[in-house]
Amino acid sequence: MAKNRNTYNEDELLEQEFNVGQLKRLLSYVKKYKKQMILALIVILTSAVANLMMPIMMKFVIDDYIPNKNVHAIITASIVFILIIILSSISMKFRIRYMAKIGNGVIKDIRSDIFNHIQKLSFSFYDSRPHGKILVRIVNYVNSLSELLSNGLINLIVDFFSFIVALIIMLFLSVKLTLITLIFVPLATWLIFLIKNKQRTSMQDVSTKQSNMNAYIHESISGMKVTQSFTREDVNLKVFEELMDDYQEKWMISRHYIALIFPIVKNIAITSQGVMLVAALLFFKESMTAGIIVAALGYSGSFWQPLLNISEFYNQLISASAYLERIFETIDIEPDIKDIPDAKPLGKINGDIKFENVVFGYEKDQIILNNFNLNIKAGEKIALVGPTGAGKTTVVNLVSRFYDINSGSITIDGVDISKVTLRSLRSQMGIMMQDTFIFSGTIIDNIRYGRLDATDNEVIEAAKVVKAHDFIKNMKDGYYTEVNERGTRLSVGQRQLISFARALLMNPAILILDEATSSIDTQSEKIIQEGLEKLLENRTSFVIAHRLSTIKQADRILVINNRGIEEMGSHDELLKKKGHYYDLYSAQLKFLQV
Ligand SMILES: Nc1ncnc2c1ncn2[C@@H]1O[C@H](COP(=O)(O)OP(=O)(O)OP(=O)(O)O)[C@@H](O)[C@H]1O
Numbered sequence: 390m391a392k393n394r395n396t397y398n399e400d401e402l403l404e405q406e407f408n409v410g411q412l413k414r415l416l417s418y419v420k421k422y423k424k425q426m427i428l429a430l431i432v433i434l435t436s437a438v439a440n441l442m443m444p445i446m447m448k449f450v451i452d453d454y455i456p457n458k459n460v461h462a463i464i465t466a467s468i469v470f471i472l473i474i475i476l477s478s479i480s481m482k483f484r485i486r487y488m489a490k491i492g493n494g495v496i497k498d499i500r501s502d503i504f505n506h507i508q509k510l511s512f513s514f515y516d517s518r519p520h521g522k523i524l525v526r527i528v529n530y531v532n533s534l535s536e537l538l539s540n541g542l543i544n545l546i547v548d549f550f551s552f553i554v555a556l557i558i559m560l561f562l563s564v565k566l567t568l569i570t571l572i573f574v575p576l577a578t579w580l581i582f583l584i585k586n587k588q589r590t591s592m593q594d595v596s597t598k599q600s601n602m603n604a605y606i607h608e609s610i611s612g613m614k615v616t617q618s619f620t621r622e623d624v625n626l627k628v629f630e631e632l633m634d635d636y637q638e639k640w641m642i643s644r645h646y647i648a649l650i651f652p653i654v655k656n657i658a659i660t661s662q663g664v665m666l667v668a669a670l671l672f673f674k675e676s677m678t679a680g681i682i683v684a685a686l687g688y689s690g691s692f693w694q695p696l697l698n699i700s701e702f703y704n705q706l707i708s709a710s711a712y713l714e715r716i717f718e719t720i721d722i723e724p725d726i727k728d729i730p731d732a733k734p735l736g737k738i739n740g741d742i743k744f745e746n747v748v749f750g751y752e753k754d755q756i757i758l759n760n761f762n763l764n765i766k767a768g769e770k771i772a773l774v775g776p777t778g779a780g781k782t783t784v785v786n787l788v789s790r791f792y793d794i795n796s797g798s799i800t801i802d803g804v805d806i807s808k809v810t811l812r813s814l815r816s817q818m819g820i821m822m823q824d825t826f827i828f829s830g831t832i833i834d835n836i837r838y839g840r841l842d843a844t845d846n847e848v849i850e851a852a853k854v855v856k857a858h859d860f861i862k863n864m865k866d867g868y869y870t871e872v873n874e875r876g877t878r879l880s881v882g883q884r885q886l887i888s889f890a891r892a893l894l895m896n897p898a899i900l901i902l903d904e905a906t907s908s909i910d911t912q913s914e915k916i917i918q919e920g921l922e923k924l925l926e927n928r929t930s931f932v933i934a935h936r937l938s939t940i941k942q943a944d945r946i947l948v949i950n951n952r953g954i955e956e957m958g959s960h961d962e963l964l965k966k967k968g969h970y971y972d973l974y975s976a977q978l979k980f981l982q983v
Pocket residue numbers: 391516751752757775776777778779780781782783784823
């Protein structure tokens with residue numbers, strides 16, 4: 390059932406609390422790359438240790454080698470400094486390589502999980518939210534994790550390590566100076582935590598507004614032809630600008646918080662160094678040497694730097710947390726329609742279909758089919774007619790179990806369709822939906838879409854039956870002509886013929902044709918009809934058509950109206966009845982004669 394319907398100008402609700410569980414879940418993706426992670430750590434830690442040796446060596450140079458004019462030791466120390474710098478650059482290269490590998494790998498894994506999952510989600514998921522918002526989750530939000538994964542995580546470990554090592558060496562150098570520095574740590578930590586909650590909320594707002602903006606862009610691109618036909622460009626631009634203003638406003642707020650943390654920690658670091666220097670010169674003069682002061686200042690630098698980096702990591706984490714929330718929320722959405730735990734595959738079917746007291750509505754409070762009963766024998770050709778919005782498509786959607794019914798049952802060959810696997814059910818149906826969809830690729834790929842093992846000849850045979858062969862043959866590269874997404878280079882009728890062939894190629898026991906020939910000219914339709922007659926033999930079929938000439942041959946015609954079947958019978962029987970069908974047919978006949 391559709392819930393949480395959402396539009397481009399409606400903010401999606403976000404959870405407010407920072408969730409450690411999400412981070413753990415993210416780490417479970419990183420686990421797979423343990424080996425690269427360890428290698429990166431070894432490389433980085435080696436260079437961190439080397440860098441941490443520099444201030445202590447400086448102490449010896451200042452306090453010992455220079456006063457004693459030990460040139461040999463000074464030169465050796467200089468060479469060691471140079472080697473440390475070279476080692477740092479080499480380690481940087483490897484670190485970037487390893488981290489890029491891990492970061493990209495994790496992003497690929499998350500993205501493929503999310504894509505795999507959304508393919509399982511039912512129609513109601515797609516009915517209830519703009520497609521642009523789904524797109525944003527797979528592309529933008531996953532991308533935004535990249536910085537956190539490629540650098541943040543490993544930096545965090547190294548920074549903790551550097552912090553501890555710097556602290557230990559400082560304690561050895563001077564306990565007093567170390568304590569002075571440490572006094573400032575709680576202050577910095579308190580301020581960081583104070584800002585973090587506000588920052589997190591602001592990041593959530595940014596991602597919400599970004600999602601709205603993307604949804605509108607996606608909708609606008611899809612509807613561009615209508616926009617241009619109705620010259621709505623100026624109005625749409627205004628709407629878009631308003632969405633951008635909303636986004637910008639939230640973005641500025643979030644930047645404000647992000648910009649706040651770094652200077653605060655930096656200022657505390659500098660103040661602490663100042664206080665340390667003053668204290669060393671005024672109060673602890675006796676126990677100090679120039680070397681100790683220089684080394685302590687050096688360490689307090691590499692002591693504050695990790696804290697700064699950790700706060701930066703925290704920033705990234707907070708931003709990523711808002712995105713992770715959306716990503717995992719999508720992965721966690723339970724498909725409305727799924728196999729029940731002990732679902733069995735549906736064996737090869739004959740095609741007997743029975744609707745028993747079926748009640749269904751897309752929304753709980755809006756019933757579309759009420760107490761719907763229908764018994765179809767295998768091989769019967771059923772036509773559905775009736776006013777727009779009466780529920781014809783709904784009936785066939787239920788046979789394919791694209792939606793679950795509220796109550797009652799639908800059985801195929803006596804087996805309840807809710808108890809069998811979706812794959813075994815849908816793979817025995819050929820469905821041609823009202824809005825035909827052509828995928829980017831070649832025409833032959835499009836026809837072969839549901840049966841990848843079909844030979845070229847089988848594809849051509851299917852195309853011939855639906856009379857698509859002639860126009861395909863005349864195209865530049867025949868069956869191998871490239872078509873773009875949605876098939877915009879094809880006429881609507883041509884698109885219908887291709888998706889018609891696609892449905893037929895499945896050689897299904899049940900064939901569903903929802904307005905399959907509505908955009909095909911009457912002459913071609915007549916020709917297709919002949920092929921169809923043969924094809925529909927021994928198959929249960931549903932044909933929905935507004936053009937009544939198409940369905941005259943049906944075994945039974947159902948007039949769907951007022952939440953159920955209003956009339957039922959063959960063409961002749963219904964004409965004799967002089968009811969709704971008779972009126973519809975007479976009206977169409979009159980229209981054609983005018
Ligand atoms: N995804 C959906 N979510 C909510 N309501 C829907 C959805 N699809 C259809 N409806 C509603 O269900 C009713 C039946 O729709 P359905 O598509 O079955 O009609 P139809 O008889 O096939 O119409 P048409 O001849 O225009 O194709 C309509 O009133 C429509 O508003």
